[in-house]
Amino acid sequence: MSLSHWEYDTYFRDLDVAVIGGGIVGLNAAWALRRARPDLRVVVFERGSLPYGASTRNAGFACFGSVTEVMDDLERMPEAEVRALMARRYQGLRRLRENLGDDAIGYEPLGGWELIADDATMARCLAFLPTLNAWAAEFTGQPEAYADGTAHLAEFGFGGTRHLIHNRAEGLVHTGHMMDALMRQSVASGVSLCHGAWVERMDEDGDGVELHTQPFGPVRARRAVVCTNGFARQLLPVLDVTPARAQVLVTDPIPELRFRGAFHFDEGYYYFRNVGDQVLFGGARNLDFAGETTTEMVTTGHIQDRLERCLREIIIPGVDFRVQRRWSGIMGLGPTKSPIVQAVSGTTVAAVRMGGMGVALGTLAGEEAAALTLGTL
Missing domain, CATH: 3.50.50.60 (FAD/NAD(P)-binding domain)
Structure with a gap:
């Protein structure tokens, strides 16, 4: 042309x-x-x-680091770099909101939550919380951004989960x-x-x-x-x-959906949220790192099957659902x-x-x- x-x-x-x-x-x-x-x-x-x-093509999380993700990062990155990255994420979210306005981006300050499956992991997280809260206070101004949220577990109705950690400084955006x-x-x-x-x-x-x-x-x-x-x-x-594909799905509306907010589990490899009364759920890249290292923007049966299984067993156990839409996006990762x-x-x-x-x-x-x-x- x-x-x-x-x-x-x-x-x-x-x-x-x-x-x-x-x-x-x-x-x-x-x-x-x-x-x-x-x-x-x-x-x-x-x-x-x-x-x-x-x-x-992402999940629309306004987040800066779940507890198990940060602990895992500390095994691979220097502490100073991990702390600087958390601060940069939070400051970037603040800048995004200042530039465009909360109404324009559909910002919802609903908090972030991490699902913990076992007592041993929760014990490690609780031991780390004072340190993590001291770091987060430097850029959020909140003395205890992270807290034990297990008291809300029955309210949300999750399966295969023994504990919750709540981050009150996180939220959601409508990325469209x-x-x-x-x-x-x-x-x-x-x-x-x-x-x-x-x-x-x-x-x-x-x-x-x-x-x-x-x-x-x-x-x-x-x-x-x-x-x-x-x-x-x-x-x-x-x-x-390195390109990395992230696969996502969203359900039809679910009557009386019991949770609101941004949720993670398994060191952030799985993430879900509500979109009104729908469940948007993505992740499972750790099921097939090699296969998901690609720029091909498609979905695959084994990843999508795992997401549906987690919906049935963890996120909305006992609830009938229908997947309305599936898609993928390409992230950029590195060492x-x-x-x-x-x-x-x-x-x-x-x-x-x-x-x-x-x-x-x-x-x-x-x-x-x-x-x-x-x-x-």
Whole structure:
């Protein structure tokens, strides 16, 4: 497809910054660029008709770390990095809410909960809570964000669960509404959104970047910001990012659903929430790490079967349900859960590898990528 004179002149002539990836990170980067420099011509290239990857395909958790997840992270990451990452997630959520407003993103301060299956794990968690609460108080301002919530177990009706831990500083968002609000703000600031445009490769020189796109052909920009998360190595193979598929389902409405909020179990590998009276449930990637290390956006029978089994045995035991919809999204992971936000050359910045926490990390990552880019213009 060749661009017409009108298309090229309107959207791509004298382009200052090309943002590749129109998810939460890319749109925040583009919007931040225009807020700081309204004179810049900024275009977002998004391969999908809708944001492709994970931004509208996740569970909509406004969370910053369950207890068993944090304990597991401490076995793989230095304490300082774990604490900094928790704070960054919380601060990112605050920034998201400040930028767009709670009503626009459907924010619900319903808290986060972790299901604990055995007494030994709960004993370890309770022993760690004073330390974890001291860390969390530094950025939440709450002296006891985490607490024993087992008294609510009978109220929720979960099976295979002996204890609960409650995090009162977490909540839920509607990520479809969030992304719609973010797109509206970006466009209102003067950002151009180019959906259905896939950047196949980039050629850099000292003066800028030439993007080879489908279906528009070559497009030149002074600077590029790559915000493609789990797909990052398709453009920047030097980055240590591994794609990871996350599969999700949502049920039909369930009369008198007994719980509200964000829930995790098994070190965060399983997660569920209410959407009104529906149950949205995702995870089970640990059932097949190799098979789920992919950019193929499909669902698989064995993962979906496990999710349905957990619904029957743990989440809504004894309750008839029907699955209304199934889908998957692609996360970006790495050897550490900390995101990559860095200059990869004199003309290109990357903001990728959100570690399954794009809702929490995406706003700050995008704004930091914008700041790095502005420093070179």
